Amino acid sequence: MLEVREIRKAFGNQEVLSGISFSIEKGDVAVILGPSGSGKTTLLRCLEFFEQADSGEVLFDDIDVDLRNVTKEQIKAIRQKTAFVFQNYNLFNNKTALENVLEGLVIGRKIPKKEAEAIAKEALDKVGLSDKYAYYPSQLSGGQQQRVGIARAIALSPEIIFFDEPTSALDPELIGEVLATMKKIAKEGTTMLVVTHEMSFAQDVANKIIFMDGGSIVEEGTPRQIFTEPKEERTRQFLKRMLPEYTYYI
């Protein structure tokens, strides 16, 4: 469904992505792991065209985009098929939870207001915020804001949702509710590409792990392959740091 070929991106002389290629099938829950500064977030931002990649190719269903010369229509067409969940939620501060979800439906997708409202409410119900329709972002906790962010994404019924470290800005006690919501929508068959440091999510929910380091993909495989028998030394070292080797039960 989504195929990425040889994406390259440099900020000045600093090469951040040095030729990334991978593909995602419908229904996949792919998790990108890797140390900070390995280019995970930049990769996602290039796919949503928040950053302009220097070169490479993106194939999305029947849309074929050469990243060297992207047209506005191509960007629009791809954004119609995708949704994005941000690290810092990025809810529209001047809109209520319901309006946040409605905005993309009514203005972005041109769905009639009444129909859109039903879809938006259903999305908010799904993330467990049926009592917060009229709340502004400033009145919601971080976890609630991020769940509105997820509702805003799923309401659009995109082909794929990009998650950019969706729990990194949250208090530890609020991470659970967001991960549970993500797990729920993954179980419903939503295609997801997730950048995260939550190993439990990668292990339990993902069916594909992409390990990145230094701007390139070091190895990819199923969670089982990556977590139990990583082929590359760099993957092993990263996992060793992220997963405690011994667990003491006292």
Add this chain to the structure above:
Amino acid sequence: MQTLDLHFMWEAFFIALSGAPITLLITVVALLISIPVGFFFSLIRLNGTPILDQLCRIYISFVRGTPLIIQIFLIYNVMPILLERFLRSTHSTLSVFDVNPIWYAFVVFSLYTIAILTEVFRSALKTVQKSQLEAAHSVGLSTCAAYRRIIIPQALVTALPNLCNATTNLIKNTSLCYALSLREITLRAKVAANPGYNYIEAYIDIFLVYLLICSLVEYGFKKYEKKLKAYQCLSA
């Protein structure tokens, strides 16, 4: 000892007040022109090419770095010459001397307010995080729709106090229009004071009229700000 001529003061107050429509007309026209243009210039300053940005900056520093009264004199003396040449070249029957000086006031105060508002809008737009635009793009809004529905409403909240400031300054600055012999508040009161040398009374009247107008404007802005700010003040 001389005392204030209260009777004159009472009458002159209404004479001064009768100039308010001209003051307000200049203010409104200047604002109507400079709000869209200033907004456009602020976008150039934030996202435009370096050359256009530089041109805006030069324009702004010219306007801000020179006394308004000199700008008024300049326009008042230069514009008729240019206008006359233009009229002659088009073989128009119109004469420069038929031009109501209020047109010069519109030009000066618009040019002046554009510069002020460009900076007001620029700083306000900068307070809205770039990620709001990204979020809008991600749900399929065009940049134009994102500005209209997400970014401008948020920027307006921060811009409003400065906008209020700019408006009241503009109202007060129109008193300089006496230099164009426009019969606005200041000139009317002064003329009324001439025969009896009641200048102190006239100045107090002028003072009160501007205070009244500016207080009303401030009140209006405060109300509007409160309304716009609704989404920030609420807390769970």
